[in-house]
Amino acid sequence: MSDHILRLDDVHTDIGQYQILHGISLNVPQGGVHVLLGRNGAGKTTTLRTIMGLWRARTGAITFNHHDITNLHTSDIARLGIAYVPENMGIFGGLTVAENMRLATHSDRFDADRLDRIHDLFPAMKKFWDRPAWALSGGQKQMLAISRAIIEKRDLILIDEPTKGLAPAIIEAMIAAFREIAQDTTILLVEQNFHFASSLGDSVAVIDDGRISHHGEMADLVADADLQNRLLSLSMSA
């Protein structure tokens, strides 16, 4: 149990009067990339938002690194070491790239090694360092959102559909970047792009209608065409 960095135990989340999550249980092991798949509206984003405390679980428990974070304030959850890259990227358009990154540091100082690493991963971040973020392209905004998540050491990074709207070439570059990032942190990745998900994922969970409908190794899912068909036809038929 101690090798799980994040555990969701029978989490139910309501948005307004609608019940969205009907008991999500999920164990995320320490290290590696763990993928959440599911069709549109299945509850993937809601799951990540509930982990971050942006929605409140009505019942159930969320444990991160042995802390019960179920009822913590979002900012305290973040300070425990979770970074969140939301579906809309959450870029501050009126701020420069540098300012966006500076806000993501808790110390207000950049670690030179980490900054170099980010500039190697995403050269555009160096090139547009002092530009306002609204002027970045969609792919560059996504790179900035990811850079913010890794500018300081975080134990867990939650990323919501980073490939949405990106060109295939950029997606390939992202796969390489994610491999590199996953070397010293744990990633919980929500993804619709099966190629991206299967190239990166160690384990996979499928959400359907607010419940986990499958959980296992990514390699098993990749090898098992039947299972894939069943889960992914279910994923795609919305």
Add this chain to the structure above:
Amino acid sequence: MNKQISALFDRIGGVYALPIILMVIALPLVGSFPTWVTLTVAGLGMGMMIFLMASGLSLVFGLMDVLNFGHSAFISFGAFIAATVLAALAVWVGADNWMLNLLALTAAVGAAMLFGLVAGWAFEAVIVKPVYSDHLRQILITIGALIVADQLVLVIWGGIPISVPKPAFLQGSFIIGDVSIEIYRSFAFLVGTIVFTLLYLVLNRTRLGLLIRAGVENREMVEALGFRIGRLFVLVFVVGSALAAMGGAMWGGYQGLISGELGSQVMILVFIVVIIGGLGSIEGSLLGALLVGLLGNYVAFIFPKLSLASNMLLMMVILLWRPYGLKPAIKR
């Protein structure tokens, strides 16, 4: 707008050029240069006082989407508290010594701002905090609080307008050739410029300011990065209330005679300024305030009958052109 015109407009400074363009257009309409200078300085001074009152409201709305109709209570209280302090310090106020004058003025404005800080903090905790993210209740409860506050002004200072003593060094006008410039308005312009500069530096050069600007754009993301937006908001609210009280204090001195309606009267201008400036940006508030101040003074001279309508017309024209205001904080 036609492409060439809009390119030219951007080259001369974009929306920042608007007050200058307004001044240039007004010159031939006013006809006389000395009168134009007098009106221009009067408009800039008035604009800066409105800016003081508008900046806080704009940031409060930008940061938390909180609609605070109670803002005008801080303006009224600021004016009355400053008037009371000035009356109590009448000897200093009237002394033939600018240092004593300044001391009296500082005490008066300081008392108003102190009230703004303390009352702003209490107002936020008791009235506003329970209704975050519920606009209808915000409107109802802040209007309710405003009615109570306005009645308190009546109870404390009575229903009869009271006069505000003007420190001796701010009385009268500079006369340069044919041009006469009111000292009080020049002073108001100076004070407003200093406050704007300080706000600008805090917002653009400090981490606190960075957090506020980020919060105006996306509260949730600021929290997800590990910061408490609630604490930031209390701070902005309290400073905004103190600036409103300061603006009220200055406005009272400029009017000379103040009554309980002062707050709600200026509040119309303040709302117009916040809306045409764009929510959540102090540059926008400054631009809006200068335009409203200048236009108000020019129109009162050129077409006195249009005085009331002019600011409404300004707001309509600007919103038709830029629906989010001149300088909205959020890039869309």
